[in-house]
Amino acid sequence: MPARILAFDVTRGEDSRGRMAPVTAPAYPYTGERDWQGDERALSRFFSGDVLGFEQIVRHYSTMVFSLAARLVGPTEAEDVVQETFLRAYHGLGNFRGESSLKTWLYAIALNRARARHGTLGRLRAIFTPGRVREDDPFASLDAAADPASTPEENAVLKERRTRLRAAIRALPEEFRAAVLLRDLEGLSYDEVAAVLSIPIGTVRSRLARGRALLREKLS
């Protein structure tokens, strides 16, 4: 019987000091696994009692979930959110009826976990370290790598604009922030955003428009 090889991540963009580096390739699809056979096959494998089915789901979606979690709660707490998301998914997969895609279902869990974590820990942190958290850009290391085709001045301007944009997105009211994050940063369709947030598509349109308008006002 061949030895089972557990999941190994294809690591991307991490320097020797463990800092995150930017990803220049399109973010989606994230998976680098050759044996990914789709949601249905992974699910049927899981429901038939094969734990590898769930491991495939984790390998395929953990990067996406991490990306959303990092943008919601910051990279330092994102892994905890990912752990909680998949643990909850494991226990709740029996109730998954396939009315939405597995991807939007996982995103919805991650969003709720991030809200819960951010709600509790965020408030506590704000009490004990006022003014510090909001000023830091937890994604500053993503902009560390300069584009060799641009001049140093252009790179500096780009970095400054990105920092301001991220700060403006973080400062958005939660309902608009989630819509903008899911649509513009995570690349979900209107239907998928509606499924993740459990709101009608019309509400997605209006929240996106309002969120983008607020961003434009802040950055102009």
Added chain:
Amino acid sequence: MSARPFVPRLADEDLDLLLSRSLDGDLSPEEEHDLETILAHDPAAARRKEELQRLVAEARALPTPAPPFALATRVNSNVSEKAGHGGSVFHRFGFYPPPGTAVGAMVLLGIVAVAITVLKPAPLRVAERVEGPVDVFFTEGAGGIAATAAKASGALANAEPARAWSVAVRGEGARRWMLRRAPEGRPSVASTQASAFRITLDAEGRVTSVRALDARPVQPALLEFVSGLVFAPVVTATDGILRDEKAKDERADASLDRPAEHPSEIEVEISTR
């Protein structure tokens, strides 16, 4: 003379919605046409669209945070480990309390405990309801001193062949009074037969008058024993509230110079076992 095209006038919010949807390719051909007409005749709207277009392009170009090394492996190990233990009891029922719930619940319990301690609500006296006769034990012989504890008393452990007076409050009185204490002096067991008495109690539960209901003569010692009985009012949770109300009424009566206490009359049956 050329016809001037119809230019829809939109509020800022409606224009933002149209522009936002146009960036996502969500407009119908008619809406697209209306928007183009607006943009062609309104430089401010055209500038708004450019800013929004640039903003969305920059947001979509933001670098994606890369996961830490071996994230999926750690997640799978964690899930395997926790699922192997069956998970938390809460998780098995699909309930995932948010972080800090346990601490919050403990703090809440602490606040409630402190509130109860500080406010000190009046203790609720709940007496055990006595439905049947109450046995009063004593030791036969050895000086003739009766141990007058109630049935549940631990003093019976060392008792010699024990005999008991059975003191039963009969009828309606049993709902209001229970035996509290029996006198130490006792009549002779051998010469005592079952007897019934109608007794009158004061507000403290002490016997103020005794009348034998049996026609046969009653041993004086037995009469003395009955006279020494002390009763206590039966108080239940609801009675306690009613008694509080009654006490208020009685205080009001006292202020009007009316008698506050009324003696109670009950029937008691005394027998030996």
